[in-house]
Amino acid sequence: MNSSRAFVSLIGAGPGDPGLLTLRGQAALAQADVVLFDYLANPELLRHAPQARTIYVGKKGFSEYISQPDINALIVEQAQMNGGQRVARLKGGDVFVFGRGSEEAQACVDAGVPFEIVPGISSAIAAPAYAGIPVTHRGDARSFAVLTGNTREGDAHYERLSGIDTLVLLMGVRNLSTIAAELIAAGRSPDTPAATIQWGTTPQQRVASGTLGTIAAEVEKAGLEAPAVTVVGEVARLRDRLKWFESPAELGHPLLGKQVAVTRTRDSSSALPDLLRARGAEVLEVPLIRFEATGEPDALHTRLRDLRNVDWLLLSSNQAVTALFAELDSLGLDARALGGVKLGAVGPSTARSLQEHGLRADFVPQTPGARHLGAELPAQPGEVVLHLTSQLAEAELQDALDARGLKYQRAELYRTVPAAPSENELERLKAADVVTLASGSAARHLADLAGTDFSVAAMGPQTADAARAAGFERVWMATSPSLESLVEAAAAAVSGRPQQSADDQS
The missing domain is CATH 3.30.950.10 (Tetrapyrrole methylase, C-terminal domain)
Incomplete structure (x- = not known):
């Protein structure tokens, strides 16, 4: 996002725990075109500036990779580029507590570049x-x-x-x-x-x-x-x-000192990283998949304009709900277009996504998963069931519905494609103690990208089965469809507690 004029935010990044960044610092990062960060600024904080270009200006102890005068000049240069940019200078601890932030502020003054000071929590x-x-x-x-x-x-x-x-x-x-x-x-x-x-x-x-x-x-x-x-x-x-932070696992920090990689889509956000950090984990958020518009828009729009011959509309992910309402909006339609059909959701999370759009699912299986949705859906033989999903839909749902004599139809609502992590993210991913998986697509992409020599914590039996099918052998599964349960599965994985198979929860 280009600013109409140059502006620099000198931001105290705090002492290392990413949860200690101030709200003002987070807001400044979100507005930045360019972020300069140093050795003591936790790189996890860069997630608050997803659109910004990042420049590492690390200085470690007595060995300087870049001198302070060079950093001062770089701040000014970046602020003045492209007709004026918003620059966030992310500094470990507090800007003015032995952080040399005053020298960077003076450089802005000398160059006539407006700036602000965002204090941080000092390591002192x-x-x-x-x-x-x-x-x-x-x-x-x-x-x-x-x-x-x-x-x-x-x-x-x-x-x-x-x-x-x-x-x-x-x-x-x-x-x-x-x-x-x-x-x-x-x-x-x-x-x-x-x-x-x-x-x-x-x-x-x-x-x-x-x-x-x-x-x-x-x-x-x-x-x-x-x-x-x-x-x-x-x-x-x-x-x-x-002392509290170094408490043993039984006092609430079972993941203390462990590295947990959270696989997600590039544009999604989740409370999972914060829940993991609360248990003492070091969290790496790695985008393994991203969503794109359907490759078959004409066929999809034809179906959405006329649902009169459809008895049940099935949605098997939160993304399906998001994409459905985006497509309806592009057609000038809204939730009223779905008034003549019953809605089935694969689990409570998808049902909650529907509720956010003012719709209540007519059916949610007691145990989340495509297999259970297909087996338990209260439909009669001969009824038409339309599944709105990605091009990578699992066969389990169709197999279960076909076996019951229901007329299964599918429309490609969106596409799931791989997202390539950076080289640094990939190196950190390979060092993780456990990787969380929220979908079968994430499991397959992880296997293709980095192999299967990982302990993984899977959200539900469908994802756990997909992980095993992709070649993962050390698979732990959340005992309920919640982020808290996924955290417990990650803790079980790093502690070596017995793995739980998908059949244990069926």
Whole structure:
């Protein structure tokens, strides 16, 4: 989306958990033509800018892939291109807390480019919080200071911090031994509690605890590296009682530290990723399929204009409902065109989609799935059943209806085609601990794209059967047609609990 003038949003991406992005940051990303993101900004946040071009400007510790002056110039250049673009600069943590955001803002001022600052949650408070360490606590800490660990010898002046109860060190792992020694030399007791948190707020979070005198050795022993935050002060003692994010599976985080790939259509959105993240998972959303208009529009429109000879209209997906009403609208029709037929939905989710358009399904099978819809549909032999579906419709529904003497007809309502993930998405997909599948099409496309050496969690028996037919051997199935149940299936997959076959739920 091109803007009529250049504009830059300097956005704090938060400390790593994508759920900690602010609503204002999300809105700015949605308006962006170009997104510049760095090493500490979770790439999952780019889903909020689906139309934007993305540019990686990562800088990791002391090894810079691109210099700060180059980033400043790139921000201005991108904002001024094409007659003016909206640029989102996505920065880890907060823009102005050791983020060099002020330098980027100055570059915009110097170039006459309008800009805004979207504050983010700083790792200085978020990482300790996720480790169960409050930076202030009544009776223990009435003040805290945030320091950079990137200090030159002799310029820290730690003696000035003698009255500060809690010290939070950013970017200090490399110099932690020196910093600890200088703090002790400046008057801090070597017995002061301390903790270092690596990749705070993410599923990769790891914590080393000790004292000011031992923390550097504990960090080295644990193998912690940047990015990390170190807390020095009495509040670090509270971690033993308040840690919550690293709770074991039985306390609500069965997917903690696990990578879950959610297959979806390119344009769809779902609450599933957020439910998985709430269980501690690192989520990768991978578009494996996309929907296109039918390749047989004339035949479809002829059927939709005249449904007088149809007794039942069957819809076997949410996309079928969406496509149906889009086609009716293109013909100048609405729900009244369906007034003379009964409606059958493959499951409660499809039925809810119909309700959103003001229609109630006349029949929904007790167990979702095409096989059950065909076997249980309350139709009489000789009645005409029209199935509106994609070009890849499963044969199960037709077989079940034919066996009962019903007159099965099918019209291509939309097309399901593969969507090619990026090289980066494909690499991350192959590293996933479990992949969720919401349709048989997704199962087949995953097999074609990346093979079948995956543990998969399938939404319902039809999808589970399709996954097995595609060659997947490690298949877990949701016990009910809900996202919560699909999350449980993913948790069962990573924990190695027994797999459940489709026949178990028939």
